Each structure stands twice: as C-alpha cells, then as structure tokens.
Amino acid sequence: MLAVLLFISANTIAQEIKWVTFEEALALQKKKPKKIMMDVYTSWCGPCKMLDKNTFQNPDVAKYVNDNYYAVKFNAEGNDVIKYKDVTYTNPGYKAEMASRRNGVHDLARLLQVNAYPTIVFFDEKGETISPIRGYQNPQQLELYLKMFKDDKHKDMKTQEDFNTYYSAFVPVFKG
Numbered sequence: 001m002l003a004v005l006l007f008i009s010a011n012t013i014a015q016e017i018k019w020v021t022f023e024e025a026l027a028l029q030k031k032k033p034k035k036i037m038m039d040v041y042t043s044w045c046g047p048c049k050m051l052d053k054n055t056f057q058n059p060d061v062a063k064y065v066n067d068n069y070y071a072v073k074f075n076a077e078g079n080d081v082i083k084y085k086d087v088t089y090t091n092p093g094y095k096a097e098m099a100s101r102r103n104g105v106h107d108l109a110r111l112l113q114v115n116a117y118p119t120i121v122f123f124d125e126k127g128e129t130i131s132p133i134r135g136y137q138n139p140q141q142l143e144l145y146l147k148m149f150k151d152d153k154h155k156d157m158k159t160q161e162d163f164n165t166y167y168s169a170f171v172p173v174f175k176g
Helices: 002-014 020-029 046-056 059-068 107-111 137-148 160-169
Strands: 037-039 071-077 083-084 085-091 119-123 129-134
Touching: 020 071, 020 083, 020 107, 037 046, 037 137, 046 137, 059 071, 059 107, 059 137, 059 160, 083 107, 085 107, 119 137
Parallel strands: 037 071
Antiparallel strands: 037 119, 083 085, 119 129
C-alpha cells in the first residue's frame, strides 16, 4: 500500500504544469513550435485560485498542457516588463502597496482584450492570438478548448452553430 501511495504522490508531483514566462514561451516556439496557453490572473481573484487548484493541478490537464503547449502565467495587474512583437508592455498604474489587492491593469492585458479574470488566452505557434476564454474552466471544460485549439478545429468554425456541433460531439476524457 505504501508503494502505491508513493507512486501516486510521485506521479502527482511529476504532473505539474511547467510554467514559463511569456518571453520564454515565445523563444521556445522558435526552437520547437507549439501553441501557448496563457493563464491571465490577478492576486485577489477567487476563481483564479480555483482554476489553479481544481484545474491546473489536475494530472490529466497538466500532462496534456505540458505535452502540447507552452504554459504561461501572467498577472494582469502585476509589474512585469514584457516585450511582445517588438513592443515593450508595462503597467504604468501599478502600485507596490496594492500588490495583493486590485491594482492597475497591465498594458499587455489590455492588448489581449482581457476584461475578466481568470482569462485563458491561446496563441498559435507564431505567437499570434487565437482567442481569450473568459472565466473559470473545470478540467473537462478546459479540455474542450485545449484540444480544439491544438488541432486547429477552430479554423473550421465560422458560426456559433459550427461550435455547437463540435461541442455536442465532444467527449471529454479528463477526470474531474
């Protein structure tokens, strides 16, 4: 029994998402093209914390993300200086004393049209935005988007009906 518990513990630890910075992900794409999944969060956001705990800690999600995406965590109200497409983005409204509460919104978050937290922004292999997905996603909900964007199924969808057809045929395999 102890051996089984040790295996489960080791397996769980091994299945954590390998987070990198946005700039690291963009550099990695040049060596080995993969899409990017960016978790846009804030320090005060309850649903963001639930996404971390319930979805990103899920071993099925972690394995799929690690195998198929570069994963980025981006604090939408943080003070990071980020270069994207030869433009430097900052948070001119950032106040250090407000770091654990609502703060100024980062210019990159504005560029990516993030207006709710959490938002998961997907990028293609060339660093171009595919789509922001707003709100908390459980493992099965996120699986739908992870697979749709990985396989470029979104390119075939021209209408809401196309998405509805894809959605109704989707069979999740991630365990919740």
